[in-house]
Amino acid sequence: MTASAPLLIPGLSAIASDYKGILCDVWGVLHNGVAAFEQAHRALATYRERTGGKVVLITNAPRPSAPIREQLASLGVPLDAYDDIVTSGDVTRDQLSAKAGEKIFHIGPERDLSLYDGTGVILSSEADSTVISCTGLFDDEVETPEDYRYQLSALAKRGLTMICANPDIVVERGDRLIWCAGSLGRLYEDLGGTVLISGKPHAPIYRAAVDRLSALAGEPVADQNILCVGDGLPTDIRGADSQGLDVLFITGGIHASDFGPVDAPDEGLVRRRLAEEGYTARAAVPRLVW
Template sequence: MQRFSDAYPVWFCDIWGVVHNGVAPFPITVEALKRHRAKGGTVILVTNSPRSNLGVEKQLLEIGVDPASHDRIVTSGDVTQVLMKLHGGRGVHHVGAARDLSIYEGTGVSRVGLDAAEAVLCTGLVDDLNDRLEDYEPLLDDMKRRGLAMICANPDKIVKKGDRILYCAGKLAEMYAARGGEVLMAGKPFAPIYDLALAEARRITGRDIDRPDILAIGDGPETDIRGAADYGLDALLVAEGVTDASEGLHVAEAEVLRAVPNARIVATVHDLSWM
C-alpha cells in the first residue's frame, strides 16, 4: 500500500468487508490506514451504514477498530437524514432493526405508522439473521398501493458477517423498485455520499482536494467500485468481502470489470498489506 499512499493523499475507504467483517477488525488493513495517516495522508471511511457517523464510530470502537485509523466517517445515514427532511413531511415509517432508530435524532422528523406516513425509511431487515425476503412482500405491496416513496438508507444488497451472507436494505429497495415503487438512494454508488466525503476531505486538509488525489477502497462491485467509477475515482478492489476471490485475484478483477466496465481499478488485493 505504500505506493498508493504516495500517489493518493486521500483515501475513501469502505468499512464492512475491508476494515472489519462485522465481528472483528482486519489488523493488516487497520495498520495500513494508520500508516497512511502517519505519512500525512487523510482517511475518510465511507460506508453504507444507515447509522449516523457517531453511531458508526461507536460501533467501530465496540468491535475494536483503532480510531487512529481514520480522520472522519461519512455514512449513508448522514445523507439519509437530509432525504428524510426533504420527503418526510408529517412523518416517516421505519422498516428495519430497532438499533437504527437513532437516525431520526436531530432531524425533526417523526416516526409514524404506515397509515400516517408520507414516506418509508428502510434501514434493512427487522431481523437480518432470521427474516426471509418473502416476509416483506405484503408490506412492499401495501406501500406501493399507498404510493409511498422508500428512502433506502443502505444501498448494499448483501453483506458478509463472519461466514454468513445477510441481506441489506438495498435488497428490499430492489424488490420495491421491481414493483414500480419509487426508491430514493442515499449511499454508494450514488453521488451525494461522495460529495459529502469530498467536502470533508477539503475541510480536514485545508486544501482544494480533487478527484485525482483520491483512492477509493472497497469490496463491493455495485457499490464501492461502481460508485468510484461514476464519480471519476481510481479504485482499489479488496477481494475478500462480497467479491469472491476463490479462483484468484485476476479472475475476481475480471468479473468486476465485466459488471462495471468503466471501473478504474488500479489493483486487486486480498488486504491492505503495506508494500
C-alpha cells in the same frame, strides 16, 4: 495504468504516495461485522503516518457517524486508522429533513432509530404514514426480502416513496451473508415503488466525503489525488468509477468466491469481472494491507 500493468499489488504501500486522501469502505474491508481486520486498520494508520494523507471512512451504514465510531471501537478499529466518517445515514438525513412534519413508517431494527433525531419527521404506523424509511430488515438474522413482499406490494400500490438509508444488498457478518436495506429497496422498485437513495454508489455520499476530506486537508483535494478502497462491485467500485475516482479493489470481500483462492485471487478472473461490469480499478489486493 496500462492494460498490461499488473492489477494485483502486494499492498497499499505500492501506490500510497500517489494520493493525498483515501475514502475507505468499512464493512468487508475493515471488519466483517464480528471483528476488525488488524492488517487493514494498520495499513490506514501507516498511510496517515507516512504520507500525511487523510482518511475518511465512507460507509453505507444507515445510522449517523457518531454511533458508527462507537461500533468500530467495539470491534477493535482504533482511532488512528482514520480521520473522520461519512455514512449513508448522514446524507440520508438530508432527505428526511426535507420531509419534516410528515409521518414516516420505519422498516428496520430499533438500533437505527438515531437516524431520525433532529430531522423533524414523525415516526408513525404503517397505515398513517405518507413516506417509508428503510434502514434494514427488522430481524436480519432470520428474515429475507421475500418475507416483505406482501407488505411492500401494498405500500407500493399506495404510491408511498421509500427512502432507503443503506443501498447495500448484502454484507458479511462473520462467515455469513446478511440481507440489508438495499435488498428491500430493490424489491420495492420491482413492485413498482419509488426509491430514493443517497449512499454508495450515488453521488451525494461521495460529494459529502470529498468535502470532508478537503476540510481535513485544509485545501481542496483534487479527484486525481483521491483513492477509494472497497470490496463491493455495485457500490464501492461502481460509485468510485461514476465519480471519476481511482479505486483499490479488495477482492477478498463480498465477491471473494468469484476469483479463486481468497488469498491468491486469479488476476484474469478479476480483470474479466471488472470488464463484464464495465468498471475499472487502479489496483487490487485480496485484503487491505500495507
